[in-house]
Amino acid sequence: MRCQYVRQWRFDAGIWPCAGDDFLYNFTFNHRSLLDSTVLGPLKNDMATTEALPETHDSHGHDHDHDHPAFLAHHFDTPEQQFDSGKLGMWLFLVTEILFFSGLFVAYAIFRSLRPEVFVGCSEFLNTKLGAINTGVLLFSSFTMAWAVRCAQVEEHKRLTALLAATLSCAMVFLGVKAIEYSHKWELGLLPPALYFYNPANPHHEGISMYLVYLSIPFAIGLVGLIVWFLISQVTGNAFAVAVSKPLIVVFACFFVGVGLGTILESGESHDSSHAAAHAEGDHHDSDHGAGDHSHDAEHATDVAATTHPVTGQPLGGADSAILQRLAKDETNTGIRGDLVARERQGEVASGGVVPRGSSSSLGMVEAIPREVNTRSQAGVFFGIYYVMTGIHAIHILAGIGVLIWLLVRSVRQDFNRQYFGPVDYVGLYWHIVDLIWIYLFPLLYLIR
Amino acid sequence: MAAHAHSADSPHREGYDFAHPLPVWGLALVFVILTFLTVVTVAQASFDLGSWDIAFTMFIATVKATLVMLFFMHLAFDKPFNLIIFLSSFVFVALFVTFTLSDANQNSGKLEPVIDEPPLVITEAVAATP
Structure with missing residues (x-):
């Protein structure tokens, strides 16, 4: 008799004895204390699954344990059944993710079909170079993730840890670049409608953005905490904690690598991007005032005004x-x-x-007349859509970082083997869907002309 | 999966040897193709294809998405049921997008025109300008 048949039953309360040919089963949800303790065997969960014949139970239990390695939940027959069940559940979850994001894509499609010129005008403010870098970083992380799944399947434990760390590092670089993009736009006032205050004549922001500092604080705290943890576990000789914290220090440091990368590209690109329309309109004077001194601000402002005024x-x-x-x-x-x-x-x-x-x-x-798009209900709505789409995508990256850290800890523990690699595979699927969404977001937001 | 159930270096039991590791070179090849397609789609942004623009970028994105799904997400070797479930979501997305868009297009004429002012120059800017 397999337990799995019994576990299909669900009751609200009470005891339901029922008799078979050879066995007596007691199904109960929350009244175990009412049962005769002599018929209760060693139970594996709260639902009492009692077999009246002790010798059958013993032989079954022995066979059961032999069949079931530690990683195999007792309600599954084989590791493959367990893996397939989990995978099916993961695919259903991914379907809900697709449907969830489709709402955002519909909002995008409606607004773009209504006001295509707003998208063309506002896309000038998105740095294609940064978007392309982030696309490459995410694709590479997808590659390392897929490779990590292979490592879990062929039991290359060290390489699995390294590849999970690489995937996490790419995620952090992505977020670092994103932090640069966001803080730059927030300084300019390119915000959702209620907060939108962009005007090309506004003074140029100089130095490090406070928004960037705010965004970096959680990662800085995480990095410092990990270094402290690493040093403590080094002193106390906790080899496991050292093995976990060492790659995670690299991972968190990679956020600041992303910030640095974004800063370099943004500073190199900021003139190009804001002058893109000026280029298109035959104004090639921006090299004259590309030095970055204050005197070119007024000229710069006129060019941006031209950008937003078709x-x-x-x-x-x-x-x-x-x-x-x-x-x-x-x-x-x-x-x-x-x-x-x-x-x-x-x-x-x-x-x-x-x-x-x-x-x-x-x-x-x-x-x-083509309307001026630099207003709250036009550019503001575009940036509202932009922030919701990329922001929810970034939240998914954060969630992915969370589960990947969990995987990294388990991979250091060498939990995974050729019969039990489900968690790596499922997180991999999730990670690829996040990548998949970015594959569409990048051309839709950054590559409009 | 059943085809792999009785390979040599495994317990010879159904349901215990089901791992299907993909070769690293295959995954690397997929990554290289994806990167190449990204470069293509970025390079395309500097050529004006008119109304084919969006169709082209979406085609490239769909090719990339298909590669990710088939190989990185293992759907090419997976149980077909998973693929059916996943693709069914796109059927519903297509329904959602087409019906909502056609509705929006038919009724957009009734929407109020958007006429609003650009944000004012903030006061520091006024003070700073000579």
Whole structure:
């Protein structure tokens, strides 16, 4: 008689005795104390599964233990059954993850289909270099994770620990680069609608962002704590703690590697990215004021204003030709003529860094003119979507770091073998789905033109 | 899995030898291809393909996702049931996206136009400008 059949039963309360041909089973959920203790054998869980014939129980129990290695939960017949059950559960969880993220992708798709120009304008503020670096880092971590699963399967314990540490390090580099991206945008005021305060004429932020410091504090505390733990366990001679803390110190230090990497790329790229539109519009003067001194701030501001104002410097742009077409159809429409003049004037004002929004809408020709996207309900909504999508993805990375640390501890303990590598495999699946989502996020957010 | 159930260096019992380790060179090859496709999609961003832009980047992303699913996530060698479950989620995602988008597109004309002012220059900036 296998226990697994009995365990399928679930009752709210009480005792249900039932008789078979040879056995008497007592099913109970929470009334074990009411049972006759003489019929209670050594139980493995709270639900009493009692077999009335002691000799059968003994022989069964012996056979049971022989069948069941320590890693095999007693309700599974074989390690393969246990592995497949866990894997099925993991796939179901991943389905819920896909459906969960699909809501965010739908929000993205709707807003982009409604306002494509907002996405083009705002994507200029996302540093493609940093996004591409992070994509590469995540892909590499997926590779090390897949390799780690192989190591667990072929019982290469040392290499498994090393590869889990490598995966964790990549995750930390990713978060470090992300911290740079986030803090840079927060300083600029590129925030969700309620908090959005970006204006190209605002003074340039210099030095280290306080937001970056806030984001780094948890990782700094973790790093210091790990170093202290490592030193203590070194002194007390706790070899296991040393073996765990040593790779984790490297892992946490990698957050600051990511921060450094992001700082280098961001400082090299910040002029390029904010001047991207200026390049596109034929303004190649940014090399003159690329030195980074304060004197170029005003000039810089005008370029950014041009970035966010699609009208400026595009004499043959779509909107302009639309106006001209309407003008050709209706020569007498002085409103359109006035609109053209207003558009030119607005372009001049925009190049001065100030864009009065009302001037064009008062002409009643709003539909023909591409709107200024640098407003709360346009760029603000884009950055709201950006922060929710990348932020929830980053939270998934954090959760992945948590379970990977758990795996690393167990791998140092050499828990995994060719019949029991499920946890590594399941965490690997989760890690790959996080990578999968980034594979879509990167082109959708960073590569819009 | 059943094909691997009776290999030499294992207890000869069904359900005990089911591990299917992938060769490292295979995983490395997948990683190299994924990196190459990332480079392609970044390089593509500097060429204007017009409305094919989004289709191209999404095609590349889907190729990458398929590679990750088949090899890193082991679906190419897994029980087909897992694959069916996973792919079924995309069916529902497709339904979700198409119906919501078509609804949004049909009704977007009724939405209020977005007309708002850019944020004001913060006061320090006004003080700083000569």
